[in-house]
Amino acid sequence: MRSRFFGRLGAVLDAIYLAGAWLAGALLIGLLSLVLYNVLSRIFAFHAGGATDVAGYFMATSTFLALAYTFRSHGHIRVSLLVQRATGAARRGVELWCLGAMSAISAYLAFYMARLAYTSWQFGERSQGVDATFLWIPQLPVAVGSAIFAVAVLHTFLEYAVNTDRPAFEAPPSVGSDPT
Numbered sequence: 001m002r003s004r005f006f007g008r009l010g011a012v013l014d015a016i017y018l019a020g021a022w023l024a025g026a027l028l029i030g031l032l033s034l035v036l037y038n039v040l041s042r043i044f045a046f047h048a049g050g051a052t053d054v055a056g057y058f059m060a061t062s063t064f065l066a067l068a069y070t071f072r073s074h075g076h077i078r079v080s081l082l083v084q085r086a087t088g089a090a091r092r093g094v095e096l097w098c099l100g101a102m103s104a105i106s107a108y109l110a111f112y113m114a115r116l117a118y119t120s121w122q123f124g125e126r127s128q129g130v131d132a133t134f135l136w137i138p139q140l141p142v143a144v145g146s147a148i149f150a151v152a153v154l155h156t157f158l159e160y161a162v163n164t165d166r167p168a169f170e171a172p173p174s175v176g177s178d179p180t
Helices: 008-043 051-072 088-123 136-160
Strands: none
Touching: 008 051, 008 136, 051 136, 088 136
Protein backbone atom coordinates (compact mmCIF):
# COMPACT_ATOMS: atom_id res chain seq x y z
CA MET A 1 0.00 0.00 0.00
CA ARG A 2 1.62 3.22 -1.13
CA SER A 3 0.10 6.40 0.21
CA ARG A 4 -0.42 9.60 -1.70
CA PHE A 5 1.26 11.33 1.24
CA PHE A 6 4.67 9.86 0.41
CA GLY A 7 4.29 9.60 -3.36
CA ARG A 8 7.70 9.47 -5.03
CA LEU A 9 9.57 9.25 -1.72
CA GLY A 10 7.48 6.22 -0.80
CA ALA A 11 8.39 4.59 -4.12
CA VAL A 12 12.09 5.26 -3.49
CA LEU A 13 11.85 3.85 0.05
CA ASP A 14 10.02 0.75 -1.21
CA ALA A 15 12.79 0.28 -3.81
CA ILE A 16 15.41 0.48 -1.03
CA TYR A 17 13.51 -2.13 1.01
CA LEU A 18 13.33 -4.39 -2.05
CA ALA A 19 17.05 -3.92 -2.77
CA GLY A 20 17.80 -4.93 0.82
CA ALA A 21 15.72 -8.07 0.35
CA TRP A 22 17.52 -8.98 -2.88
CA LEU A 23 20.89 -8.43 -1.23
CA ALA A 24 19.78 -10.56 1.71
CA GLY A 25 18.84 -13.33 -0.72
CA ALA A 26 22.23 -13.09 -2.41
CA LEU A 27 23.92 -13.31 0.98
CA LEU A 28 21.91 -16.44 1.80
CA ILE A 29 23.22 -18.00 -1.41
CA GLY A 30 26.72 -16.97 -0.29
CA LEU A 31 26.00 -18.52 3.10
CA LEU A 32 24.99 -21.76 1.43
CA SER A 33 28.21 -21.70 -0.59
CA LEU A 34 30.31 -21.16 2.54
CA VAL A 35 28.58 -23.99 4.40
CA LEU A 36 29.13 -26.33 1.44
CA TYR A 37 32.77 -25.21 1.27
CA ASN A 38 33.14 -25.95 4.98
CA VAL A 39 31.56 -29.40 4.60
CA LEU A 40 33.81 -30.22 1.64
CA SER A 41 36.86 -29.06 3.59
CA ARG A 42 36.06 -31.61 6.28
CA ILE A 43 35.41 -34.41 3.78
CA PHE A 44 38.58 -33.77 1.77
CA ALA A 45 40.72 -32.70 4.75
CA PHE A 46 41.75 -29.17 3.78
CA HIS A 47 41.70 -26.03 5.87
CA ALA A 48 38.60 -23.85 5.38
CA GLY A 49 40.07 -20.77 7.04
CA GLY A 50 37.50 -18.37 8.44
CA ALA A 51 34.57 -19.75 6.42
CA THR A 52 32.50 -20.37 9.55
CA ASP A 53 33.01 -16.81 10.77
CA VAL A 54 32.16 -15.29 7.40
CA ALA A 55 29.06 -17.50 7.19
CA GLY A 56 27.94 -16.06 10.53
CA TYR A 57 28.51 -12.52 9.25
CA PHE A 58 26.48 -13.32 6.11
CA MET A 59 23.65 -14.70 8.24
CA ALA A 60 23.48 -11.64 10.48
CA THR A 61 23.67 -9.22 7.57
CA SER A 62 21.01 -11.04 5.53
CA THR A 63 18.68 -11.10 8.53
CA PHE A 64 18.89 -7.37 9.13
CA LEU A 65 18.77 -6.39 5.45
CA ALA A 66 15.56 -8.39 4.96
CA LEU A 67 13.68 -6.94 7.96
CA ALA A 68 12.34 -3.81 6.24
CA TYR A 69 10.99 -5.56 3.16
CA THR A 70 9.51 -8.36 5.24
CA PHE A 71 7.75 -5.85 7.49
CA ARG A 72 6.38 -3.82 4.57
CA SER A 73 5.21 -6.91 2.67
CA HIS A 74 3.29 -8.37 5.65
CA GLY A 75 5.79 -11.17 6.27
CA HIS A 76 6.19 -10.67 10.01
CA ILE A 77 3.95 -12.53 12.39
CA ARG A 78 1.74 -10.14 14.33
CA VAL A 79 0.50 -10.95 17.79
CA SER A 80 -2.72 -9.00 17.87
CA LEU A 81 -4.48 -10.25 20.99
CA LEU A 82 -5.14 -6.75 22.29
CA VAL A 83 -5.60 -5.03 18.92
CA GLN A 84 -8.20 -7.48 17.61
CA ARG A 85 -10.48 -6.74 20.56
CA ALA A 86 -10.53 -2.99 19.87
CA THR A 87 -12.66 -1.39 17.17
CA GLY A 88 -12.95 1.99 15.49
CA ALA A 89 -11.03 4.87 17.02
CA ALA A 90 -9.77 2.74 19.91
CA ARG A 91 -8.21 0.27 17.49
CA ARG A 92 -6.63 3.09 15.51
CA GLY A 93 -5.21 4.55 18.72
CA VAL A 94 -3.76 1.20 19.78
CA GLU A 95 -2.28 0.63 16.30
CA LEU A 96 -0.71 4.10 16.31
CA TRP A 97 0.68 3.57 19.78
CA CYS A 98 2.16 0.20 18.76
CA LEU A 99 3.71 1.64 15.61
CA GLY A 100 5.06 4.60 17.58
CA ALA A 101 6.62 2.31 20.17
CA MET A 102 8.02 0.09 17.44
CA SER A 103 9.46 3.14 15.68
CA ALA A 104 11.21 4.21 18.87
CA ILE A 105 12.54 0.72 19.60
CA SER A 106 13.80 0.15 16.05
CA ALA A 107 15.45 3.60 16.01
CA TYR A 108 17.11 2.75 19.33
CA LEU A 109 18.37 -0.53 17.85
CA ALA A 110 19.66 1.21 14.72
CA PHE A 111 21.45 3.88 16.78
CA TYR A 112 23.20 1.36 18.99
CA MET A 113 24.14 -0.94 16.11
CA ALA A 114 25.75 2.05 14.36
CA ARG A 115 27.45 3.03 17.60
CA LEU A 116 28.75 -0.52 18.04
CA ALA A 117 30.24 -0.51 14.53
CA TYR A 118 31.78 2.92 15.11
CA THR A 119 33.28 1.88 18.46
CA SER A 120 34.71 -1.29 16.89
CA TRP A 121 36.28 0.82 14.13
CA GLN A 122 37.57 3.38 16.62
CA PHE A 123 39.33 0.76 18.77
CA GLY A 124 40.38 -1.48 15.87
CA GLU A 125 38.65 -4.53 17.34
CA ARG A 126 39.26 -7.82 15.57
CA SER A 127 37.41 -11.12 15.64
CA GLN A 128 38.75 -14.06 17.63
CA GLY A 129 38.71 -16.26 14.51
CA VAL A 130 41.58 -17.41 12.29
CA ASP A 131 41.12 -14.51 9.88
CA ALA A 132 41.10 -11.78 12.60
CA THR A 133 38.52 -9.69 10.74
CA PHE A 134 38.04 -6.09 11.80
CA LEU A 135 34.68 -6.31 13.56
CA TRP A 136 33.34 -3.08 12.12
CA ILE A 137 33.28 -4.70 8.67
CA PRO A 138 30.51 -7.21 9.47
CA GLN A 139 28.85 -4.85 11.97
CA LEU A 140 28.41 -2.00 9.49
CA PRO A 141 25.98 -3.80 7.12
CA VAL A 142 24.01 -5.02 10.15
CA ALA A 143 23.76 -1.39 11.31
CA VAL A 144 22.66 -0.33 7.82
CA GLY A 145 20.00 -3.06 7.79
CA SER A 146 18.70 -2.02 11.19
CA ALA A 147 18.60 1.64 10.05
CA ILE A 148 16.62 0.68 6.94
CA PHE A 149 14.22 -1.28 9.15
CA ALA A 150 13.79 1.73 11.45
CA VAL A 151 13.01 3.90 8.42
CA ALA A 152 10.46 1.31 7.21
CA VAL A 153 8.70 1.27 10.56
CA LEU A 154 8.65 5.07 10.77
CA HIS A 155 7.44 5.19 7.14
CA THR A 156 4.56 2.87 8.06
CA PHE A 157 3.76 4.85 11.20
CA LEU A 158 3.57 8.13 9.29
CA GLU A 159 1.52 6.54 6.50
CA TYR A 160 -1.01 5.22 8.98
CA ALA A 161 -1.08 8.48 10.94
CA VAL A 162 -1.96 10.41 7.77
CA ASN A 163 -4.25 7.84 6.12
CA THR A 164 -7.45 6.49 7.58
CA ASP A 165 -7.30 3.40 5.36
CA ARG A 166 -6.25 -0.08 6.38
CA PRO A 167 -2.77 0.09 7.91
CA ALA A 168 0.14 -0.77 5.61
CA PHE A 169 1.37 -3.39 8.09
CA GLU A 170 -1.92 -5.30 7.96
CA ALA A 171 -2.21 -7.72 5.07
CA PRO A 172 -5.11 -7.22 2.68
CA PRO A 173 -7.98 -9.69 3.17
CA SER A 174 -6.83 -11.83 0.22
CA VAL A 175 -3.36 -12.41 1.71
CA GLY A 176 -3.27 -15.44 3.96
CA SER A 177 -7.00 -16.12 3.75
CA ASP A 178 -8.35 -19.57 3.06
CA PRO A 179 -9.21 -19.81 -0.66
CA THR A 180 -12.01 -22.32 -0.03
